Amino acid sequence: MGMKTIGWPECHLPEWAKELNKEEQQENILKYLEEIVLRYKDSKAIKYWQVENEPFFPFGECPWKDESFLKKEIELVKSLDSSREVIISESGEFRLWFKAAQYGDIVGTTMYRRVWFKELNSYLTYPFSPTFYKRKADLIRALFKKEVYCVELQAEPWGPALIYHLSVEEQEKSMNLETFKKNVGFAKKTGFKEIYLWGVEWWYWMKEAHNKPEIWEEAKNLFK
Secondary structure, eight states, X not given: OOSBXXXXXXXXXXXXXXXXXXXXXXXXHHHHHHHHHHHHTXXXXXXXXXXXXXXXXXXXXXXXXXXXXXXXXXXXXXXXXXXXXXXXXXXXTTOOOHHHHHHOSEEEEEEOOEEEETTTTEEEEOOOOHHHHHHHHXXXXXXXXXXXXXXXXEOSOOOSSOGGGSOHHHHTXXXXXXXXXXXXXXXXXTTOSOEEEEOHHHHHXXXXXXXXXXXXXXXXXXXX
C-alpha cells in the first residue's frame, strides 16, 4: 500500500492527485494509509503490511522518490497497528536488500526468471541460481537479524506489452505449465520460509477465457 504498488505503471496516482504538489500528495498518501490500516487491522486476512513496492528500485513511472517520507509511512503504520510486521520489498535480481532491511521488519524479494528486455528487444532468462538468492538472504539474516520472504515469484508472463495486449502464443513464451513448475521448484530450493506466487488472475483468465486450465490445476496442488 502507498503510491508505488504492484502492477504497471507501479505508481498509481488518481487523476485528482496528479494536480497536487509533492507535499500535498504526501499528505494524502498518509491519510490513505491511515484509512486502510484502521479499516483492516482487525481482519484475520491481514498477515503483514507491505509499505510501498520496491521503493528503492527505480522501476515504474513515478513522480518522485523520498526515503524520509517512506520512513514516515512506516512509522505511521506501526503506530496504528503494532501487532503486525512491516515488509519492505526489493528487486531480487539487482539489489543487495540492505536498505529494505534497514527500514522493514521483514525483507520481501521478487523472483523473476524469464522476462522481456526492451533494451535487447528479446526475452532473457536470468542466469542466477537458487543459491544466489539464498546467500543474499543469509547475509541479511547475519547483518540485520531479519527474515527474507519471496513476495513475488513469477507465475505469469512478462512480455513486450501488457498481458491483455499480447496473444496467448506470445504470453506462453515467458510463462507456461513447464515454466511454472520450474519456477516453483527453483523458489523452493532457495529455502525461503514463505513464497508468494504472482499471477493467480492470469491462471484464472487462461482457464476461463482460453480453456487452458493447466496452470490453475497445477497451482491447486500447491495449496492443498
